[in-house]
Amino acid sequence: MRFERREHRSTLLVISTPILAVIAALAIAGVLIAAAGAPVFEAYWKILTSAFGSRLSATETLTRASPLILTGLAAAVAFRARLWNIGGEGQFYLGAIAAAAASAHLFAGLPSLLQIPLLFIVGAFAGMVLLLVPLWLRLRFSVDEVVTTLLLNFVALLFVSMLIDGVLKDPAAFGWPQSEAVDAAARLPKLLARSRLHIGLGIAVVIAFLIYFVQTRTVFGVQSRAAGLNPSGAVFAGVPLGRTLVIVAMISGGLAGLAGTIEVLGVKGYVTTDLSPGYGYSGIVVAMLANLNPLGVVLAALFTATMFVGADGMSRSMGIPTYIADVTVSLSLLSMLVAVFFTQYRIRR
C-alpha cells in the first residue's frame, strides 16, 4: 500500500472533511457509551437537547463557546506559522489574573467604556509575555517550544494559585482561595438579559473575522504562512523569520490572555484555579478541527462547547461519565488528522 499526493482537492472534499471526522469520532465514542450499557442514540439526543433544548442551555453553550473561539484562534494563528503554542491554558490564567488584579487595584472606579478596553490590553499583554519567553528560548537556544509552553502551563497555574492565596486573596471569601472581585464597572455587558451570555461572544467572532482578513489579505498573513510551510525558503524569499514569529507569538499569546480576561470579566467576576475547564487545551483541538481556518474555529468551538455542555446534562440523567465529552473531542482531533491526510493523499496499490 502506498500513498500518492492528490493533484486536485475539490472544495466538497475539503468542506466535508471535518464533518466526516466528527461523525467518525461520534461513532467510536458511541461504542464506549454502548459499553457502559446505555442506549447510544438516546445519549446523543440527550447531549443535543441538554446543549440547545432550552433558552438557558443554549445561552450556556454559547457562553462556553466564547473562550473556546479565542483559545482556538490562539492555537490556529500559532500553528499556521508552525509555532507550537501549547501554552494556551497558562496564558489564559495569566490574562485572567492580570485583568482581575488591574481592575481591583489599578483601574477601580474608571468608567466601563475606558476600563474594559484597558483590561483587555492588560490581559492580552500578560498572555503575550508568557509566550514570548518560550519563543525567546527557541530563537536563542533552539529549545523546542512544545515542551516549554506545556511546562509553563503548570508554572502559570501555580503562580495564579499563589496570588489568590496571598496578595490578591479576597478577604471576604471565607478563607477560600479566590481573587478579589473585579470592579463593578469592569463586568462585561450581557448580550441577553437573564442569562450568563455576555458580549465576549460578539468580540470573539469579530476577532475571528479580523484574523481571517489579516491571514488572507495582508503581507503579514502570507509571511506567517510561509514561515510555517518552509522556514528556509521563507528566509530566502526575504521574510524576516524572527520578527514574523514574534508578531505571531504576540497575537497568539495575546488572544489566549484575552480569553482569560473576557472569561473573568464576563462570567465569574473573580479568579479561582478552576476558572478554566481546560479551555487552553481544548483550543488546540478546536484549531485542528477547523483545519486552522479562523472562521472554521467559530464552528469548531461551537461543536466543542455543545459536547461539553451537552455531556454534563446527559451524564446527570443517564449515568455516563461526563468525560465522554473529552473522549469525543479528542477523538475528533485524531480523526480530523487522518481525514485531512486523505484529502491530501490517495491510496495507491
Next chain:
Amino acid sequence: MSALFDILASAGLWAAVLRIATPLILATLGALISERAGVLNLGIEGIMTFGAMLGWLAVYNGADLWVGLLVAALGGAMFGLLHSVLTVTLGLSQHVSGLGVTLFASSFAYYVFRLMVPVAGTPPTIEPFQPLDIPVLSDLSFFGPAFFTQTAPTYLAIGLAIALAYLIARTPIGLTIRMTGENPHAAEAQGLNPMAIRYGAVIFGSAMMGVGGAFLTLSAFNSFFPTMVQGRGWICIALVVFASWKPERALLGAILFALFDAFQLRLQTVLSGVVPYQIFLMIPYLLSIAALAVMARRARVPQALMQPYRRGER
C-alpha cells in the same frame, strides 16, 4: 544552613529520591528509545495517565501487582500502536499526533475509571508494592534505609536503564534503531525496514511509559485520581534532551531531578509560612526548562527525528 545539611544527611531523603525517580526513569527511557528511532512521542503524558489507571484497576479487581504492571504495559503499547499508525504509516505531524494521543489517552482513562469505580468520599485503595528486604544491604546503617529499601519496580527500572544503554550502544538492534533515527534511507539501503523498526521502538517505548505511570498507583501511592501524573510526562521529554538521547545519562538525569524534587519537598516543610508552597512546586517545571535551555544546543539530536519516512520519497 544546618537545616539544609540535616535534610541532605537524612536517609529518608535518599530513599525518596529513588522513589520519585522511578517513574521518570521508566518513561524517559520509553521516550528516548522512540526518539532514537526518529519518532517524538508527546503521547507520553496521557499514556502514563492511562497506565496508572489501567494497572491500578487490574489490581483493584484482584490481579497480582506484577500483572498490573504488565497490563499497564499493554495499555501503553496500544496507544503506541495508535501513535505509530498516525506518524509512521501516515507520516502526520508528530507534535499534533502526540498531543492528540495525550488528550485521548487521558480522557479515556478518566472515563473508564469513572465507569468502573463509582464516586466515593475517599478514593478506593489497593495494597501496593512493599519495600524489598535485601539481605545484608538493607541492614547497613544509613546506606541501608537510604538506598536499599525500595520496591522491586525501582530496581527493575535501574536495571532496564543499564540494559537499554548496552542495547543501544553495543548491539545490532541498537545500531539499527540508531540508524533509523539518523538516516532511514541508509537503513533501508542496508535491507532494513525503517517503518517496522519505528513501530517497534514507539510501541516498546509506550509500554515503558505505561509502566512508569503504573508505578505511581501501584508503588508510590495506592490509589488513582485524575491529573495525578502532573506534567511528569513533559518533564521526561525534557529529560531526554538533557540526557542527550543517552540511556545512562537519562538514568542520572532522572535521579538528579528527583534529588532536587525530594529536597524541595523537605525544604517546603522547613520554610513553610515564610515562602508560599507554590514557589516550591514550580521548581521542577522551571528546572526542566532551564535544563532544556542549557542542553538543547549541545545535545546530539537524532538527525531524522520528527521527519516522516516514505519509501522512495525525500
